[in-house]
Amino acid sequence: MEKKIAVILGDGIGPEVTQQSIKVLNAIAQRFGHSFSYSFGLMGADAIDKTGNPLPDETIETCLQSDAILFGAIGHPKYDNDPTAKVRPEQGLLRLRKELQLFANIRPISTYSSLQHLSPLKSKQLKGVDFIIFRELTGGIYFGKKELSEDGSYASDLCSYSKEEIERVSHLAFQYAQKRRKKLTLVDKANVLETSRLWRKIVQEIAAQYSDVAVDYMFVDNAAMQIILNPAQFDVVLTENMFGDIVSDEASVLSGSLGLLPSASVGNKTALFEPIHGSYPQAAGKDIANPLGSILSAAMLLDHFQMNKEAAAVREAVGWTLANGFVSKDIDAINNYSTTAIGDLIMDHI
């Protein structure tokens, strides 16, 4: 098969980890007889530095013409502590999500037995942990009207949701639940927010169409506790944009290493794949970052192409590096391998 992949290297460690994924995808193409072509686009602090714009139009074009997008990371500290900055890297990513209507962010949360010693949680907490978070990604308070009064003494952000926005991501989540353990938990704050009550009402309605899926409802404050206290209770978690941002990052601590968690952001036309770790600027250019988050995102990309055997081959190779101690500094501070070396090992193994 021929596939066009748009690549956005992005900021910080984005470029170096994404390069490993490209090597891995090429190894897959060779072994399974596919042809992948790559077009590169700019986004984030990198794009601001080069063009003044966090998301140049050409990048959107490149993405629209691709079958899938592989993305590194976004963000630079020089923008974070300046609340008055008019242009910020994150605007690029937010606009890309909106333009491509990547309405569902999908984050699998799983644990690796060889990494349990790194988890902050006791091993008994991690038993049976295997869930997937569906975060709505193009609505809510992220994209509502923002106001700052002229004298700078008042600000507001509007959180809004429409029936359609809730429905499309909910259907996707229910469909995943049907293929898994058939349980869906809606996380909201229906005791306080009107938008949460709309979510609850619509999800209750949709649930009737998926009668094999058991649904429960959990307030976000309680969910923030349950993710740590009893994470094995979850199968598919569905939630709105802002809550999803928080609980999916929280859930990522269960694995023992943020460095190897992948994510997919899907829409009707295309989909974007990125590791959940950020741009980690302190490590940029040092060839020490963990490339597995990006490589496992590439595996999700292969799944998206219906190349499930190929995706399995990537995951098998990743498992092999972990089992054999071919790991980066975040996983083993003493015996470790460089970003490039791990990428090469996985490529060769495939």
Added chain:
Amino acid sequence: MEKKIAVILGDGIGPEVTQQSIKVLNAIAQRFGHSFSYSFGLMGADAIDKTGNPLPDETIETCLQSDAILFGAIGHPKYDNDPTAKVRPEQGLLRLRKELQLFANIRPISTYSSLQHLSPLKSKQLKGVDFIIFRELTGGIYFGKKELSEDGSYASDLCSYSKEEIERVSHLAFQYAQKRRKKLTLVDKANVLETSRLWRKIVQEIAAQYSDVAVDYMFVDNAAMQIILNPAQFDVVLTENMFGDIVSDEASVLSGSLGLLPSASVGNKTALFEPIHGSYPQAAGKDIANPLGSILSAAMLLDHFQMNKEAAAVREAVGWTLANGFVSKDIDAINNYSTTAIGDLIMDHI
């Protein structure tokens, strides 16, 4: 000293745990020669059942005429899964916070060595954990304009903050930091939200007046990870209402038992004290709930009266029960004591 205490027993296990605190306060009054008088008010599901109103005007009056308020818990499941219910218990608590301008919710997070085996976290994660969360409590998305379109297909909630709202809680948080380890972390989402950028700007300005306090800024998604990965880094955490709801409940898992965490909600005129656990309806009336969250809230109430020796006596008595295994079912499933028995033991010890 003479003090008037308003008591709201509330829903679920609220009444039975609050009764233990009253016993303990009376023991303190006797030992230290104070006189505490109690006036009871209704709120929550209990108030809806009895009056149709989650917060009758008389309750507000009672609270306004008191020196402090002792509160149990709020909420009943029969309202949670009905997104169309017009009257809900939580409206009572939200309105009370607003009417009394209880703008700062204060939650100390600490760990007890005798409970570490109950914590989901490894003990090395818990070393040196001692922080306090300041959550803004009368602004933000909780109190912004809410809309539901007539056809029920669109909903919105407005999140807004003014300079004054941010300033008053921030000053309080900085003053606490000065009396502690002199570190303050603002938790926000300034890379996305206009209100967060206002928070960051104002906190940066205020920081100049507290030059002995080191300030750092953390995005809420990162904070949700750091609270589990490295909780000992925090001293005073300051944040807005919705984020505070989530991260303070998340942080409560560190202790090993939600049952013993207290909180204070303070304003300029009066203050309210309540355990952080909810109404826990499954346990209501069974005399099995942990009364320590309420009793330690009563200790915070005594601190609020500047009765610091008295508060210390309560905490000493609580520590004594924990050290001697006089604990409730949530802490020891096999050898445990009833809610009333623990209240009696603490009362007698004082």
